[in-house]
Amino acid sequence: MCGIIGYTGVLPAKDILIDGLERLEYRGYDSAGIALLEDNNIILKKKTGKVAGLREAAGDIKSDSACGIGHTRWATHGGVTDINAHPHKCGQVALIHNGIIENYRELIVEYGLNEKLVSETDTEVVAALLDKLYEGDPVCAIRKAVKRLAGSFALCIMFADKPGKIYAVRNVSPMIAASCDEGSIIASDLTAVIAFSKKYFVVPEYHILTLDKNGIKVEDLKGNVVTPEILEVNWDITSAQKGGYPHYMLKEIYDQPEALRNTVTPRVKDGLPYLLDDGIPDDIFKEFQNIMVVACGTAMHAGMVGKALIEKKLRIPVTVEIASEFRYKDPIIDEKTLTIVLSQSGETIDTLEALKLAQKKGSKVLSIVNVKGSTIARESDYVLYTHAGPEIAVASTKAYTVQVAAMYILACKTGLERGIMDEASARDFMAKLMNAGEIIEETLKNANNIKLIAEEIKMAPDVFYIGRGLDYTMSLEASLKLKEISYIHAEAYAAGELKHGTIALITENVPVIAIATQEDVYSKVISNIREVKSRGAYVVLVSEDDEINDSNICDRQIKIPHLEGEFTAFATAAVLQLIAYYTSASKGLDVDKPRNLAKSVTVE
């Protein structure tokens, strides 16, 4: 994700833009830049690093232009460099972008744009396209360009010969706008707008905005002027940093649909898994004999979900190792092993050292990383970046589900390249994976029910998560989430293993959260639930079941949508994240920065 802002009005724009970018910095902080429009000239200042560095660099801009755009970047296409930083300028056009243009390569060829380009980004292609199409009418040029763009975009655009005006258009990527006495402002979210106005509107998709100091015109692609619904925000600037959510963690749980779309969509071409744009050749999926997955914490749990799928669908052996263990056990891997490393931060020292050990033993390393250009990414033979945007809360949520999605993409690609999956089943699989965001959106509608359940378990000294197969794997992540932010001792247990000792701990009202989403073991899990219920447990059943109404089975239910086996992972993840979140929040704990923890563990 990136942060974008535009301002045109009666005040000098430079500091307004930079202040706004500082408030948007949680959306990305690889690089930042501004463009000011003054006397038919576009003044550009952009550089890698945080917004504070841009503010210093912009000190030499003497312009008091009252019209400009600003951007803080979370790199997706192209490295973290000054040239790749936004705004991008091409001829008469300067623009900023949040999203992913999927067909930017085709556009370069179709419109002969190559000579115009200096960066590695998809965004610059849009600027070049607009400059090529521009014949004096910005709205006309934007209308033509938008019809050719595929993917997600929130664009703010200036044309050198249109002083005082900013144009904007979006598809999927968020953008809101507001008019006020000081002029008109547009941004990725309220964080940057609320200082000017508590009244705003959400930019309607595929509508072209023209902003000037007197107001904002909104027209559809046919040129019909529309009046958007004006909304009013009821929270203050401090919570605005979290897009209106009380905690980053909750915001990031709700970010998951967008994060999944941004991660999966660019890896699908003609309905099939496509990784060439990521520099991952098809051949590597044919060569290896076994897979080693190495990571820590939540990243390791995501790898375990990938293992469950790969072994079930592809019958390829997958070993999952905790990085800190892997490093000291003289692992049995060689050139016939593909090592998959997962890391949100790309800086976890145990994972980094495990990566180097795998390479020393001859194994190629493919890493799944969220932070572009991070150390693990740079050290890997291949990198599949997740596009979750910055994850601020220490407890990982959206990074986990996009890591699972990335594992699923690799599994499908392997199955296709080895002929284990035919094209039809690969298309069906990828179509279902493209829908993962909607699965989470649907599941999050359980939030109020989950909040009530959290109130009922929050004072328990111990909580047990049980499940079988994939649901046991999900239990591991669930218990970590609950432990690390609510400080309750939570334990994940294979449901069939309970009776071999641990069931001695199940007494009156001990909460047991039973996950029963896998059809092939459902009845077995239900009988395990009856075992703990008969010992007085307080059972929360997470399943696809409608109301069960049987006190011998469960006290509470959380219903997830009906899904095919492995895709329940996305729904279950959302449920378990919310259980942990609401339990911690209801205890008044520091959800985003729990005690003793750090977002990236760069020490051994």
Ligand code: AGP
């Ligand atoms: C997850 O909620 C934890 N914050 C932690 O387990 C984390 O997943 C682990 O430290 C690995 O971090 P990484 O993904 O940045 O390598």
